[in-house]
Amino acid sequence: xxxxxxxxxxxxxxxxxxxxxxxxxxxxxxxxxxxxxxxxxxxxxxxxxxxxxxxxxxxxxxxxxxxxxxxxxxxxxxxxxxxxxxxxxxxxxxxxxxxxxxxxxxxxxxxxxxxxxxxxxxxxxxxxxxxxxxxxxxxxxxxxxxxxxxxxx
Amino acid sequence: xxxxxxxxxxxxxxxxxxxxxxxxxxxxxxxxxxxxxxxxxxxxxxxxxxxxxxxxxxxxxxxxxxxxxxxxxxxxxxxxxxxxxxxxxxxxxxxxxxxxxxxxxxxxxxxxxxxxxxxxxxxxxxxxxxxxxxxxxxxxxxxxxxxxxxxxxxxxxxxxxxxxxxxxxxxxxxxxxxxxxxxxxxxxxxxxxxxxxxxxxxxxxxxxxxxxxxxxxxxxxxxxxxxxxxxxxxxxxxxxxxxxxxxxxxxxxxxxxxxxxxxxxxxxxxxxxxxxxxxxxxxxxxxxxxxxxxxxxxxxxxxxxxxxxxxxxx
Numbered sequence: 001x002x003x004x005x006x007x008x009x010x011x012x013x014x015x016x017x018x019x020x021x022x023x024x025x026x027x028x029x030x031x032x033x034x035x036x037x038x039x040x041x042x043x044x045x046x047x048x049x050x051x052x053x054x055x056x057x058x059x060x061x062x063x064x065x066x067x068x069x070x071x072x073x074x075x076x077x078x079x080x081x082x083x084x085x086x087x088x089x090x091x092x093x094x095x096x097x098x099x100x101x102x103x104x105x106x107x108x109x110x111x112x113x114x115x116x117x118x119x120x121x122x123x124x125x126x127x128x129x130x131x132x133x134x135x136x137x138x139x140x141x142x143x144x145x146x147x148x149x150x151x152x153x
Numbered sequence: 154x155x156x157x158x159x160x161x162x163x164x165x166x167x168x169x170x171x172x173x174x175x176x177x178x179x180x181x182x183x184x185x186x187x188x189x190x191x192x193x194x195x196x197x198x199x200x201x202x203x204x205x206x207x208x209x210x211x212x213x214x215x216x217x218x219x220x221x222x223x224x225x226x227x228x229x230x231x232x233x234x235x236x237x238x239x240x241x242x243x244x245x246x247x248x249x250x251x252x253x254x255x256x257x258x259x260x261x262x263x264x265x266x267x268x269x270x271x272x273x274x275x276x277x278x279x280x281x282x283x284x285x286x287x288x289x290x291x292x293x294x295x296x297x298x299x300x301x302x303x304x305x306x307x308x309x310x311x312x313x314x315x316x317x318x319x320x321x322x323x324x325x326x327x328x329x330x331x332x333x334x335x336x337x338x339x340x341x342x343x344x345x346x347x348x349x350x351x352x353x354x355x356x357x358x359x360x361x362x363x364x365x366x367x368x369x370x371x372x373x374x375x376x377x378x379x380x381x382x383x384x385x386x387x388x389x390x391x392x393x394x395x396x397x398x399x400x401x402x403x404x405x406x407x408x409x410x411x412x413x414x415x416x417x418x419x420x421x422x423x424x425x426x427x428x429x430x431x432x433x434x435x436x437x438x439x440x441x442x443x444x445x446x447x448x449x450x451x452x453x454x455x456x457x458x459x460x461x462x463x464x465x466x467x
Contacts, residue, residue: 010179013186015193047179051172058197063318088356089363095209114203115211120174135170142166145206146199 003043004028007050014054027053091152098148102141105129109137162195169199212360262296268307271416273393282321285310287392289413307413308340310390315353328374331359337366338390342409345375351389388433395436401429404450404463411461415440418460425452425465 004024011020027050099107105127112118112126113134124134172182186192266276270289277283279299284292290307302311304325313321313332321332325341325348335353340346348357349371357364357372362379366372371384388398397410405426411419414436430450439446443461447454452463 006183010183010186013183013193014196015190044177044179048177054193055197055200058194059201062201066318088359092209092213092360092363095206096213099210099213110210114207138170139163139167142170142203142206143163145210146166146202149202149206149209 003046006043007046010047011050011054014051016054023050023053094148094152095145098144102144106137106141109134110141113138162199165192165195165199166203168196169203261298263293264296265291265293265305267291269416270413270418280316281314283312285312285390285393287413288416304339304341306341308338308392308410310336310338310393312336313353326374327377328358329360330355330357332356333365336390340410342406344405345373347371347373347406349384349389351386391433392436397434397436399430399432399434401431404428404430404452407434407450408463411439411446420460420462422462422464425463428452 007024007027008020011023016023027046030049099110102110108127109123112123113120118126120134120138121131124131127134168182168185171177172179186196266274266284266286268274268286268288268290272288274286275283276286276292276294278294279296284302286292287308287310290309291305292309293303293305295301300316300319300321302321302323304323311321311323311332313335315321315332315335321335323330323332323339325339326346328346328348330337330339330348333354333356335355336351337353337355338347338349338351340348348355348366350366350368352368354368355366357366357379364372364379364381366381369384369386371382373380373382382400384400385398388396388400391398392410392414395414397407397414399407403426404421407430408419408421411434432449434446434449443454443456446452446461446463450463451466453466455462455464
C-alpha cells in the first residue's frame with residue numbers, strides 16, 4: 001500500500017533504521033485500531049503518529065542516558081531538596097525575565113500558539129499583525145528560550 | 154552521544170514549530186530529513202527543547218512575580234498571595250510531561266477513589282506509591298498519568314516513591330504541590346487546604362510561590378493566602394491510627410475531621426467555628442463517650458437527628 005511505503009520512508013528518514021518496517025506496521029495497527037480514528041486525512045494522521053513515536057523514543061533514550069550518566073558519576077549525589085527548589089525558583093525567575101525582554105506581543109504569540117494551541121492565522125488576526133510576523137515572533141521567542149535553557153544547564 | 158555540546162539550530166526549530174501545525178507538509182519534511190542523516194536528531198532535540206520550555210512558560214503566571222517576592226517566600230510565615238492562573242498551567246504542564254507527546258498512544262484513563270465517612274482505604278499506585286484515604290474523601294487519578302493526583306475532598310496521606318525525573322504532582326483546589334521524596338498529608342474543605350509533611354519534602358505551588366516544606370512543616374491555603382506553620386512530624390497522618398492531633402486548628406475544621414473519622418456529621422456553630430483547639434482526640438474514645446468531646450473542646454455538644462453540633466456553653 002502506497003501509504004505504508006511513505007510511512008516506512010518517513011521513519012527511515014527519522015532515523016528508525018532497521019526498525020522502520022516494524023514501526024510502520026505498529027503505527028498502522030494502532031491508528032487503524034482506534035475507534036475515534038482519523039477521518040479527514042489519514043495519511044497526515046499516520047505521519048503524525050509515526051513522528052510522535054520517534055519523539056517518544058528519542059526522549060526515552062535521552063532519559064536512559066541521563067540515568068547512566070548519573071550512575072557512572074560517583075559525585076552525582078542527590079541534590080539536597082532545598083538546593084533543587086532554589087534552582088527551580090531561579091530558573092522560573094529567569095524564564096519570566098526573558099519573557100519580559102522579548103516584549104508583550106512575542107510573549108502573547110508564544111502563549112496563544114504554544115500553550116493555548118491557537119492557530120497561527122487566528123493569533124495573527126487577534127493581534128492585528130501578519131501571519132509572517134506571528135511566525136517570526138514564534139521563532140524568535142523559541143530560540144531565546146532554548147538559548148536560556150542551554151545556558152542554565 | 155555528545156550532542157549536548159552542539160548548539161540548537163534555527164533550521165531544526167523552524168521545522169519543529171511548523172510540523173506541529175495542522176497544515177504540516179510531511180512530504181517536504183521527509184525531503185528535508187533525507188538530505189542529511191543528522192537532521193532527524195537535530196529535529197528531535199528541537200522538539201524536546203520546545204516541549205521543555207513550553208512547559209516552563211505554561212507554568213508561569215502571565216503576571217510576572219518580582220524576584221523579591223520569590224525570595225520572601227522562603228522566609229517564615231509570610232502570608233502571601235498567589236495567582237490562581239498559575240495552577241492550571243502548572244498542572245497541565247505536569248500532565249503533559251507525564252503523558253508525554255504520545256497523545257494517540259496514551260489517552261487518559263481517569264478513575265476516582267472515594268470513601269464513605271468513617272471508612273479508610275488504601276490505594277496502591279503502579280509505581281509503588283500509595284495513598285491512604287480518610288473517610289468522606291475522594292481523589293481522582295489516571296492510569297496513564299500515574300504521577301498525578303487530584304484531591305477532590307477530605308483528607309489523605311501520600312507515601313510517594315520519589316523519582317526526580319517524574320515528580321509526583323498533587324492538585325488540590327487551586328493549589329499544586331510536587332513531592333521531593335515524601336510522606337505528606339493533604340486535607341481540603343470548602344474553606345481551606347492544609348498540607349503537612351512527615352518525611353522528605355514537598356514543594357507547594359512549584360511554579361509560583363515555590364514554597365519548600367520540610368518535615369514538621371505545614372502550609373494552609375485559605376482564600377488566596379498561604380500560611381506556613383510548624384507541625385509535629387509524628388502527628389502527620391496520625392488519623393490512620395484513630396488519633397487526631399490539632400495545633401491551633403479552628404473548630405469548623407476539627408468538626409469536619411471528626412465527621413470523616415467518626416462517620417457521622419459534626420458541625421461547629423458559627424459562634425465557635427473560628428475558635429481554635431490545641432490537643433489530640435482519640436476517635437475510638439469519642440465513639441464510646443461522645444460527651445468527652447464537649448469537655449475537650451470546651452463547648453456544648455448538642456446531639457440530634459442531624460448529628461452533633463458544637464455550640465457555645467449556654
